[in-house]
Amino acid sequence: MTQAPKIAFVGAGSTVFAKNLLGDILSFPELAGADIRLFDINQQRLDVTEQVTWRVAQAVGAKPTVVNTTDRARALDGADFVINMIQVGGYEPATVTDFEVPKKYGLRQTIADTLGIGGIMRGLRTIPVLAEMSRDMERLCPGTLHLNYVNPMAMNVWGLARLSPRIATVGLCHSVQGTAAELAHDLGLPVEEIDYLCAGINHMAFYLKFEHRGEDLYPRLLEIAESGRAPEWNRVRYEMLRRLGYFVTESSEHFSEYTPYFIKRDRPDLIERFGVPLDEYPRRCVSQIGGWEELRARLQDPNEPLEVKPSVEYGSLIVHSVMTGQPRVVYGNVMNSPQGGSGKLISNLPDECCVEVPCLVDRQGIQPTRIGRIPPQLAALMATNINVQALTVEALLTGNREHIYHAAMLDPHTSAELDLDQIWALTDDLLRAHGDFIPQGLQAAD
Template identity: 45%
Template sequence: MTTVAFIGAGSVKFTSDLVANILAFPELATAALRLHDVDASRLATAGMVAESVARQLGAAPRVSMHASRRDALEGADFVINTVLIGGAAAAATDLEVPERFGVRQTVGDTLGIGGILRGVRTLPFLRQLAEDMAVACPDAFLLNYTNPMAMSIGYLARIAPSLKAFGLCHSVHHTVADLCALLGVDREEVVWTSAGVNHQAWVLRFEHAGENLYDRLDARIRADPELRRSLRVDMYRRFGFFPTETSKHNSEYVPWYLPRPDEVDRLRLPGVSDRLRANADDVRESEQVRTALERGEEVRLPDGAVEYAPQIIHSVVSGSPRVIQVNTPNTGLIGNLPAGAPVEVGASVDASGVHPWHVGDLPAVCAALNRSYLNVVELTIEAVLREDPRAIRHAAMLDPSTAAALPVDRIWDLCDALVAAHGDVLPRWARAPVSADGSR
């Protein structure tokens, strides 16, 4: 029997979608689904969600709920991680405190000062998870959805190089689908490749029946002024390759947009309040799902694309080959990005596992921007590996958007304020005071 452990199962939307995608495969309809969350109420909701999905699909999985992470992991074949350390409250702190310093963010989960602090919270948990897996299920695949994705995969490669860990994100899939819809072509007939880093990869090839679809996209953009008010269209026009993440995400990883109110207005970028409302809506939706299930109603089944984790599980179990995108260490996959750095590339999946593709060199300007992104990733990982609070400040100083918004003294003040606001959600070492000259 295939056993899948869900770590952070209280993420109701993720759990609902993933369980539905898994059970839709006949070979997985009787899988053992072990749900773990540290919040007992959310874990109970996750259990009801899984049972509701199974009933509607006519599947007969063995669903169990586990307060103990180790129990959930014991003998698992696949581990899906969707944990948010600190929950919605910590995510709000990542946005609200920087806003008081004049640092605008739109999401705060990947790069930027919010992504850095999320990394400092998340990476120590990943060490615990990797250590548990080494004992309880050493041969299992770890399929990670938790952000910051690049920091997570880069850190795991450093501390647990034998772990079969892959980072999964649907941004590339959705980007290609949206571009195909915009241009009126069937996605199944399009030939494309993408590579780069998570949330900042590039569509390198985009063709249909021998036609370079970038030519058609250029004409579409020239004809539509509203398209030119999209940040990632703006980046595409300047870089020559379309970025694979939404404008709100992309805005946080570069210095040119969020610190400038005129650019925020021109490109219609959301603010902190928009993200806080979205986060609150997610919490409210989870509560509504629980209430509906307690009344005997069924959870709504997802529609649209199958998530990558269920595709990996099905391919490994059934031997059915398929192609996906994964985040993985750079073992020569992209020639002009640092060795060992977390990169996002295409991959083949079959019964023998996941096989990332060699890409070669990225276009020089794309690689240069990715290296700027990876500087922040590397410094955050180093901060956690060395338990060095000064390195948190180094990551913030090198972060493009933060550095464009604040002078260096204010960046350090901001880090001090965030550390104080987060309190014991952060590891003890991260809360140690540190001066600009390195003394504590």
């Protein structure tokens, strides 16, 4: 009999995401008796998630133990797994600030949570909180496996590797498996019949192989791109396929702001031609916030059917494989030169960066796959993003505020739109607007 795992959900007030992961985890018979610890700083949202947890358990016939707490130490104490899904600063004021301040300079964004000036600011306010939490893990659950779902993914994993290397952390995203399903749909094929190999950095990994029963599917994908049949919402990625020869994992709205090619304030024709959804993330947030009360009522209503179906997230698969020994391959975000390893996972990317690669998971935990060299044009494009990540992490590690400005000046989208004086002034304005969300020493100069 597999021992019931102790699983801490950090940021459990993200009720819908927690519900999906709980449904996945509790649906495994070996995990049905899991010790679930729900932690959040918002007691009201936490109470809703607890009610939903019991409803999920009932729906799948599970009998977990559940703790609802605003005491982080209580949630982490002895945890085998820590699933992290926090958002430091929330939609208001932090996300609103990340969008509205740059607009004053004519700098428009779509998601702003991974790279760009918005991603830099999110990294500055998030990594210190994750590091503080990780130090708690070192004290309370040193053998835990930390499953991080928090963006900016690469910066966060990189920062934790430097600030808290004793805690095993893997960053998890759904872009690899999600995009594979999208491409399978475009080709009219069942995704479960697709064989692929993917590697790169989070939100900028590329399918090095994409096949169906031994047939290379890239000629068919290129035909879609060349014929103009790409879905309207996915034109950016199909255009990049034409230019690079490989398809990228993250969505077109994300990818459009990782490069200097698609969002230009003096080229509205580009925005229209490629269907770039400016201010997309705030729109989603406003919609979710507006619909929360109705959704909450449905989730809590015992007379309202609660649908529990498998999600595409890797979290439950990792927990199950570590607990039972059943081997699986997932895509994880880890450091390019793993501790105790020899050589790099992706040989033509820097030693010290976070990469997204296939990983074997079993009782031994996360075991990344060594990829070797990737096509040089892909490595070169990734380097433009890695530079920004590196400087943001360096600013936090050294307390050198100048590196924040350096990160902004090297960001592909920001530097394509603004001159150096504007970049410095914008960075000052954002640091000032975020106030105490930014660590002391990096806050705006008086």
